[in-house]
Amino acid sequence: MSLQQSIQQAAQKEYSPTAPAIAPKNVQMYKYDQFDDEFITQRIEQLRSQINRRLAGELSEDEFKPLRLQNGVYLQLHAYMLRLAIPYGQLNSTQMRALAYIARKYDKGFGHFTTRQNIQYNWPALSDIPEILEDLQKVEMHAIQTSGNCIRNTTSDPFAGAAADELTDPRPWCEIIRQWSTLHPEFAFLPRKFKIAVNAAEQDRAAILYHDVALQIIENDQGEMGFKVYVGGGQGRTPVIAKLVREFLEPQYLLSYLDAILRTYNMLGRRDNLYKARIKITVNETGVEEFSRLVELEWNRIKDTGFNLPEEQKQTIFKHFELPEFETYQYDAAKFESKKTENNGFDYFVKNNTFAHKQDGYTIVSISLKPHGGIPGDISADQMDLVAQLADDYSLSEIRATHRQNLVLPHVKLDDLFILWQKLTKVNLAAGNIGLLTDIIACPGLDYCALANARSIPIAQMIAEHFDDMKKLNDLGDITLNISGCINACAHHHVANIGILGVDKKGEESYQVTLGGSSRSDADIGKIVGPGFSGDEIVGAIETITNVYLAGRTNSDETFLEYYRRAGQNPFKEALYNVA
Amino acid sequence: MALAKQIKPLKNPVSVTANLLLKGSTVYLKADGTWSDDIANSAIAHGREQETALLALANITEKTQYVVGAYSFDVKIIDGKATPLGMREIIRAKGIPTITPDGLTSKPEWQNQFTKSNASSQKI
């Protein structure tokens, strides 16, 4: 069955007779033009030819590896892994159906959403990859900028364009950055990978301060919009919070300023040592003042002659993101409240999985990909199809992927929330645990990843199983817990309130715990609490840590992080290791 | 210092493993220079010289675009057959993760279906 047939069939399943046959036309997102399409076609043909040359022995693995990596193709423990780009985490229902189709046809019926708002397939054959990319092209997706030492997929707030607390929609700016950065010839071979994140809300839901460049959209005293620019954040073996380099950048200069940052980094960044090649090290070694002086110098040289986005093109891009037409209606508050009283699960779902929408009568719904017994971020093809259908039926065909490995339906009418929850319940996607201890970020770890030291997924599952009681979880409240299988920190363990890092201790898996990290606006890097724990001990250690918090907090309004910041590490050390 | 003195003897016996170039799955070098998806069939080296010889054999098939990334790893011998030491190699030998997402319960079928003859000839 072809992709188009599959999408039509999925859209016509019993779920909703109202589903559009193929592409939802009304979704507020960037749409490919002829240039984009031809560009992707060329790119796929290049990769096909590179694979054929590799198979024919004309390219060695050393020559081929950087080429496949530039197309998101990794070789892992059991198979190739293909990482696809989801620009700033935005998908439409047709794209989600295509992801389900690919999971079934070329993989093993599931996919894995990552902390970069992307999706990975764990089992494709090298020979199938050009065909997968052709199928993706039909729904305007690709795998460019998901690997290699280039500017990677720009990330952003998964609630963008919907959140009540945002100043403006950051997505058009992300799209501008995407178009500017995609295969930018000057920045195709940077010292290391380079990640940009944009946020426009009060809350930082995109962990922007841990990116190479963080752009916070703000308003100045005159009410003009601009960017606060931070540089040199990152995680990995040296976690660093990005430093402020410009208080206010007028939006018309965004691209020339980014050019200046990238040029400065490209010149100064170290190519002699892989572990010192990220911009965070360049900024630290150069000093932030000197680094920003050099950026300003270069920017002043190019800002009026260099590339800045023509107004007409800017307007064209902004048009793709105009607000959808929301319905004005009076939602039935009494009925809504009674459903919450009647259904504990729905009550938790509303409390934890919804967020204030900018339009009255609407809400933003997070779908937890951490159901009981599940694998964080994993989703089956059938679940993908269902989410696509629910997006068509209840969220103007829009879906978002979050950096916490969950999905979002950004435009749901409050009147539809109960039925939506019921439908999610049927496919094990209604866990009301967003923001709670079991909303765990876990990287693939040693179960899949060639770089791993220890497994992450079974640890996440054991913790989730132990903290099974929704009442207790809600009592514990807002806590982030992230697990990485090695120091590369793909699961952002440094910035979790409770971080777990898998290490290899004389051939055995061991788990080191950090406390006090935060990826939000109050960014902080967690500190190691003491010696690591074995796989058998780690759940007990987490139980001890939560007990210390419950016993020590002033009241249930004091969050875990607030308590930790007040009490410090000692109470945790004492309880974990019996030391003062 | 003489080179011979720098080379430490093997701590454990070793086998040689790689991934199939076309499919990426895990395979083990047999004594006859062919590859098996079952570690129990792998050739075992007991000393550095044997290890070097096995890696040289693996290198020959790497050059035919059949496998990629060959390396030696520690094994334990049980009933005369190699079994993996260390979690990484235990997981690789299993062919699937230690957790089993829906629909993923056995070693991928295509591993067994794959034959050497279609490795370098297949165009896509």
Ligand code: SF4
């Ligand atoms: S943190 Fe390490 S183990 Fe986990 S996915 Fe990243 S590289 Fe692999």
